[in-house]
Amino acid sequence: MTSDDSWQTVKRVRTYEHVLAQIAERILDGRLNVGDRLPSERDLVTALGVSRSSVREALRILEAMGIVEAHVGSGRDSGSRVSGRPTEALSNLLRLHMALSHFQLADLVEVRIQLERSAAARASAEAHSDDISRLNALIDQMMQPDIEHGTFHELDGEFHVTIARASHNALAADLMQALRDAVRAHMEVAFSRVDDWDGMVKTLSDEHRQIAAAIAAGDGDLAAELVANHIAQFYERTSDAKTLTSRWSYPVPSKIQP
């Protein structure tokens, strides 16, 4: 039973949260920008009237978020700088929450497919010729005979990230990278399960070639369909999770079969 005179939980705000809030406010209103140096821990302690450990806790959180970078050392270069490197922070966040089962692998694959569709379509409109050369060079490297699982997986990642960067949407590219990093362990198991490794390399490389060709030709719709099928089929081929497949009904249209 709630009524107008019901008790309200008091949210206890801890000291480091006040420190965090003041730094965040200066970032949000533009007083602090990338490259700016924060006051030293000692100066923050004085300016804010809090303990050194509260300042340090706030700074550690901002470091973990990729917002500031600690410059260890002494003298003029010590202290922290505002940095702005979200990818690792995003990836750590997603990976841990995936492990806590808040996010399912299928959820993640589905979001990744959406982002990759969009990236491939936009890259088709915006990619420069050196982006295309880079994609083709990566495919050549992936087709080296006797390529190892680990090497292939890294080059494969770079192929997809190159498309995302060519689309010039930094958020989509960072999210894609973070989603990929978050499922790295899963992907390694998936690769290790493949029986016909040479056949898999050939199939994936053919698909990569078709995707690169569609982007080079500026055919965004085709590139989007190809990349969506490529990802969905990879998980179908390597995953034993039948439930995954059933969740792909929408994001993987069947009208175009490469």
Add this chain to the structure above:
Amino acid sequence: MTSDDSWQTVKRVRTYEHVLAQIAERILDGRLNVGDRLPSERDLVTALGVSRSSVREALRILEAMGIVEAHVGSGRDSGSRVSGRPTEALSNLLRLHMALSHFQLADLVEVRIQLERSAAARASAEAHSDDISRLNALIDQMMQPDIEHGTFHELDGEFHVTIARASHNALAADLMQALRDAVRAHMEVAFSRVDDWDGMVKTLSDEHRQIAAAIAAGDGDLAAELVANHIAQFYERTSDAKTLTSRWSYPVPSKIQP
């Protein structure tokens, strides 16, 4: 010039990072799950052989990531629990990095449109009748005469989040919520700029009705198109950023005009 005997930068790992890594490892390998209680700070200090401040810094980072929840107080209920609440952490991360210009508003709108398209399409397949009732109730509330900007904005957010939750992709729903939170300040400015408020409420409400109807009818393709147009056109109507519009060429297909 690099060669085989070139010096390698030594990455300095600080004590709290070791603590963080050990807790993260237990989450990643499943030894720690949502609801589990972590050892007290004092016990962690003893078990890991580190200072109390290092333990506390690691715990603060995990709290900021929505991974653990501090239970302040003494006795049996003190200490931290594994929680798993990613939304606020994601939103804070995105908002700060947006302020640091790593992400552009246009990037964010584009990613949001992709996620909303996918959510609307999947909700069309999976929504229950009470999801539909909820959507219609929200639309009715948004059409109350003399509704204030702030109230409308909140109900509007709830409408979109209801669609996302009905799609049963927790990651997509959390990302959408975080993206929305990250641009809250921008949206408030956008709403305040609207000259013909009643006209805007009518237009948005008509669009909401069409989206809800498409979802209720199970027409995923139509729902996806409608929601994409709805979002893109809102930004077009309220934003003075012409550059935004030019970036929507792909995600907002023109073939269906609601």
